[in-house]
Amino acid sequence: MVEPTASPTTTYPKARTCPFSVAPEYSRLRAEEPIAKVSMLGGNSAWLVTRHDLVRQVLGDTRLSSDRRRPGFPRFTVNQQNVFQDLPPSMIGMDPPEHTAARRAVLGEFTVRRIEALRPRIQQIVDDRIDEVLAGPRPVDLVAALSLPVPSLVICELLGVPYDDHEFFQQRSSRLVHRSTPFDERVRAVRELRSYLDDLVAAKERELPDDLLGRLARKQLESGGIDHPALVSAAFLLLVAGHETTANMISLGTLALLENPEQRAAIVADPAKTLPAVEELLRYFSIVEGATSRVALEDVEIGGVLVRAGEGVMALVSAANRDPEAFDRPDELDVDRKARHHVAFGFGPHQCLGQNLARMELQVVFDTLFRRLPDLRLAVPVEEVPVKSEATVFGLYELPVTWGEERTCE
Template sequence: MHPFGPEATSAPHPVYARLREEAPVHEIQLTPTFTAWLVTRYDDARRALNDPRLSKNIAGTPIRTGSGWPVELRAAMDSHMLSNDPPEHTRLRRLVSSVFTARRIAELRPDVQRISDELLDGFAGRDEVDLIGEYAFPLPLQVICELLGVPMDDRDTFRRWSNTIIASAMAQGDALAAATSMTAYVRELVERKRAEPDAALLSALVSAADEGDRLTEDELTSLVFLLLLAGHETTVNLIGNGVYLLLSHPEQLARLRADRTLLPPAIEEFLRYESPVKTSTFRIATEPVEFGGVAVPAGAIVMVSLLSANHDPQVFADPERFDPARNDNQHLAFGHGIHYCLGAPLARLEGEIAFSGLLDRFPKLRATQPLEELMWRPGALLRGLDRLPVTLS
């Protein structure tokens, strides 16, 4: 059973349960020319996510060089923390962490609340909306635009580029053109912030320094792509998958409406049960690595199934039960170790405000079609719905 095939896209949990039972790691055909080793059990996944023998620097490997994208464009998109190992990763994370602070994220709360309110205000007088396209997608994108200081007049274009790059079904040529245009735009925006700094994150990143060290142009543009593609997609799927889970479990939806103190643990359960990022990005084994007695050879591409690990019965009691009040929910939805998602607090903040708004305004929220008929987006990395049409009243 292929973990990224059609059956696993629509109903992944039984597929991953079989994979966990059969072996701790599986060699799978990723493309006609590439295989990868998929880690499926929690303890192995947690170890793999922080194993220095599994390198994140795959720039010179065939799976990267075979993409057909120009070297200079890949450098402008991939020179970020998620594509580097220590000491370069340590340097980049230190520089970014110096300005992407808990205080800065907390200060975004009024902006996130305003954006959520404006989007929900736009539903006035309507009976049916697509919560993905009209709420889950634009909310975090607008937050990122506010965070970076993207001018209001440019946000529709910025959204179009990002949507094209993110869409897994989009043709390669369209994604390449969008990435090229966005890279040029971000470089120009960086120069604008350098000449006329403001209070936004991008200005702070441009001027961030540590003992004379600064982010290069490629590192700055790559960080924008990382915020956009990694941070934005995580929150889109957190919101969409969370609403899907609540609509699938009306008794738990009623429970959450009655007791809002359950919202923080409910968000953690959304993240665990339908992990927004179902598989980690590529790692390459710099030497042989063993998982449960199975040897992964040096040079192999390794992927970690976060979605499978988050349903491991050795760690989570009754893992197929959706429980918004689940205690000690040590899920791996944001990764683990040195590459743990720096934007996790922002995703949680956006999730809290997004769900609070929906629960407050739409007490009769329900799906417009059987939930089993909804389409999940195909692909190896992300777990999210294509659309989520709902009735508001």
């Protein structure tokens, strides 16, 4: 066993230099120092784990806590631990047994069977948005026209949130996932979102409608009483996570398929290939990093390195999903790859609750978009597409596209 390094060897995070690749430093670390001490942007230090097998080990180890309020938790921003300090933890920040109970309470809402029942409505939402795209001017920003509204509409309907309020939560969740957001703005965004959801959940508890929050409230009532703070925390996580991640994957996946026309043609010719293509796109981009951070509750050995109790650990899924020991030619996009063992949705007890919903949304979007706009193309050079290099959820700010006879931006 190797004793811990006395001081950090590099800083974290590193910006992506290209939407199609991870930061070069992460590839170097995975090859030379797969568990390395790094300095965090928020002021403390943590262990960065980059190898696929070690990332799975970290994410499956209950000796590593997800509680963001603990002092040693990796800090992506200054005062990060103070943002949620006085608020009940959401599911993503819980440990067993609280996490086990909270996850079990909502797991039934995200089974393959229940999500499959949503397919006709998701298809209608996607078709309606593409109808508007086709009826409008060219070029169009596909982020604003498709990527953001589709998952927003889906999660609003699922939770029973009025879609007229979508700009309110989109703006605030966007502030939360940008590392450059000042501390006071971050706190204000959290409190405004929770205040909104507090009122919404209270209404669900009174009316018990047949939507996700209403069903959860009814289930709690039948079990002996409603836990209002727990419902608000669940709503907060599902609302923010339910649209931010999928929206960015729609944009990035579309960009990748536009830049790889032969792979786009493969899924158009055979829609059975779309779901495997979705898995490959999830692996290829691996847009979420902060959700897989932990802090050691006791001394833990990871990859032959001793991590002391109280030290932070980050399982870097973007590096793990480009590990050549786990994936052949990992830096290539291959829609025929069998990539189901990727860790883009995490691994272990905290594996993404909404992954079945995300997969279906992406499948429906890509099948429908490229069927209805077979000559869709970028309206600007790919290097001019603006990327969210400073966000904890990677994505695109805009995706200018056009189709038909026009070939340049007006």
